[in-house]
């Protein structure tokens with residue numbers, strides 16, 4: 001079954017929600033929460049909502065056995081807050097379970113899907129994305145970062161995995177019509193290599209935190225793992241942040257997201273124009289209250305910025321009973337939170353840059369960053 005982005009974002013509103021998960025072989029996370037704990041709001045508030053085989057990873061954790069987290073980043077644009085939710089989850093899990101985190105920078109994916117013009121051209125962006133992600137609080141000794149196209153081991157594994165996958169299976173899974181370039185077909189094997197490499201080379205079963213729209217790659221990789229008798233990768237499914245305009249967030253629609261390098265004027269404009277559940281006038285809102293269920297500002301508070309449940313509840317109540325006004329209270333509050341976050345992030349970035357080569361599995365050319373800075 002293929003779902004489009006809107007359907008995936010609203011999946012929980014569908015009456016056949018559990019049936020869809022069942023069809024994909026995905027379980028709701030609730031049953032595992034007593035083992036995972038709910039100290040983090042991602043688990044407490046259902047932002048991580050489902051899993052496949054994470055119970056097996058929990059078994060390993062309880063037996064003091066190793067596992068790894070793997071999640072890639074396709075370097076075709078600057079990071080935005082929608083990306084950070086995933087990597088904040090990984091940072092939390094990595095620290096909690098003291099496991100390794102593997103992060104392929106999949107320039108090859110962006111190249112074959114024509115999101116970048118050249119592999120060389122995305123090199124600086126790969127390094128920039130890595131800096132932003134590592135600045136969330138990762139330590140070099142716990143991570144393996146690599147640029148996919150220049151990592152021979154990944155290309156070798158992909159080649160060997162390619163004989164365990166048919167073109168017809170890839171075509172059906174990705175909805176290809178035969179007009180796609182050959183690189184997009186082979187990329188499924190590269191993706192499998194990213195996911196299975198910690199297991200084949202380090203004997204660490206993996207968990208892959210993803211959005212439901214990425215699950216098709218998991219299913220293809222699990223097929224390969226089964227045929228090659230490699231431990232199948234587990235997955236955790238997260239809900240995305242809502243786009244500021246009310247629909248899905250997208251890197252190619254700048255008004256839907258806030259990039260980490262947006263300037264303060266742009267950030268203010270985007271937040272003050274964000275779609276909310278507010279009324280047409282302040283008077284009406286004071287009398288009737290507003291609707292947080294459809295509000296993007298509330299969504300950002302709940303999923304990312306406000307970790308204290310009591311504070312969040314006060315906003316929820318204040319919204320519903322008309323005490324809060326979108327443009328006077330919530331939007332300025334979100335703006336301040338975003339600006340504070342970015343200020344702190346900038347400081348952490350500077351620390352990462354000093355040690356950047358220590359995060360990578362291969363040599364990197366730091367002069368590229370200096371060149372990018374001077375242009």
Ligand code: SF4
Nearest residue numbers: 277278295319326330
């Ligand atoms: Fe959203 Fe706040 Fe407006 Fe309620 S008052 S709709 S939470 S911005």
